[in-house]
Amino acid sequence: MPSYVITGASRGLGFEFVRQLSSDSNNIIIGLVRDKPTTEKAVAEELAGRSNIHILQADITDYEAVKSAVAQTAKITGGGLDHLIANAAYVSEYDAYDPIGVLSEDPQALEEDVLKSFQINVVSNIHLINQFMPLILAGNARKVIALSTGMADLDPINQYELDTAPGYAISKAAMNVAIGKFHAQYKKQGVLCMSICPGAVETGHFKNATPEQMVKAGGMFQKFLAYSPQFKGPATPEAAVKDVISVWEKASIDGGSGGSYVSHYGNKQWL
Template sequence: MPSYVVAGASRGLGLEFVEQLAKPGNIVFAMARNPSQSKGLQALSKKPEVHILKADITDPVGLRAAAAEVAKVTGGSLDVLINNAAYVSKKYEFLQIDEFATEQELIDDFKLSFDTNVLGPVLTTNAFLPLLRKGHVKKVLTLSTGIADAPFVLKAEYAYSPAYCVSKTGVEMANVKYAIKYKKEGFVFLAISPGVVNTAEEPAAPEIIPKLQEMAAAFQKVAPHFKGPIEPNESVSAMLSVLDRATIKDSGSFVSHLGTREWL
């Protein structure tokens, strides 16, 4: 009976991971900072396969408590950890690196991005490693983004989201460090881009639409076939397929839902 922890499960891709994994024979732990505020998560919690965990990925104490709750259900093991939780500022998303109104705003956005997008997955992984080492599957999937791929960004000339992109580049290296240490134990660590996914909960503000069009044009410069976002169910289904196929030789890789480094 495979067991999964999905960190950042309250909405979007995280919620979709829980929904697709919540099937007979699996045990799924949906972890969120405020699970009671997620209608989707509350609905899924009625399924017998789903267990809700309340924890912030930047809080080591809360993460250890969550791991202890998992251990009570599984007998001390865990098969798969999915690090989905992430932060990108809506306020600063379409600024370039020298366009912050103040230095303090730049500092705050970079610090929050690093804490959530790099330290968060590291702390979460460390908290669940003792359980993963006793599991049968030993896989960790950490969501990244194609706009953290430096060669792609250079070709596309995509200048926005500096803090988010820099922090997601950092989590790819953290993934490599884990892969190196735990290779002999049969672990598989993957960083993955979900593609461009429609996770918006409301229509884009009118002032944002030109930026989104500019972003699409930048992507099409590198990938002329790019037609726009895919839906969460398509992305998650593809990522789970990539995860299922991954072996120890793939550990430390950055891949996409397509199974390669190409993500559009």
């Protein structure tokens, strides 16, 4: 039975991965979350009767909690793991609306936010992947997928002056390289590691935005439109997750996908 561990399964794209992948009762779905009771309640209400869903508690910054999740996963699957989906992320609201030079007016706050992005989105994901790797090596599909963002691609940053969300984008760019390094090491053992951007997706990131921040967000969407005239605004989680799954299902080491950083279209077209 194909097995999947999905981090950040409580909401947003993570919950949607759980929803779509668990619709096939042959799949074993293991969601890692920080708040297990709340997620189990959401699963019971929205995905009632799906006995192939298992929710485990683990903040990915807590090494021991992830270690315990690895042990619990092995018990559920019988020892291996086919897919690890590193979806959880700190999507900073602090740096979402301003360029790096503006944020530098409060150097301490900037430093704390960049370090938080780096701790969760890079260091914790590196530990997560290392801790699950023995299970992946014992699995069949052997795929490690990290959710990335087109905001980390230097070409559109430069061409369209994408100056907001610096700490977030820097952390995702670093994670892209980490995924490349994992692939470089584990390719010979048949493990495919890749980074996939889901596109711009409506998961409530602007729900706390002030009117002034919404104006800034509007400026960013104008840049998105300049980048991609067919851009119609954020996609639904349903559409984005379908696209991302399709990209990893088609991906293979032989096909050259290993270590790559691609969009939900499977290429460098981000929107």
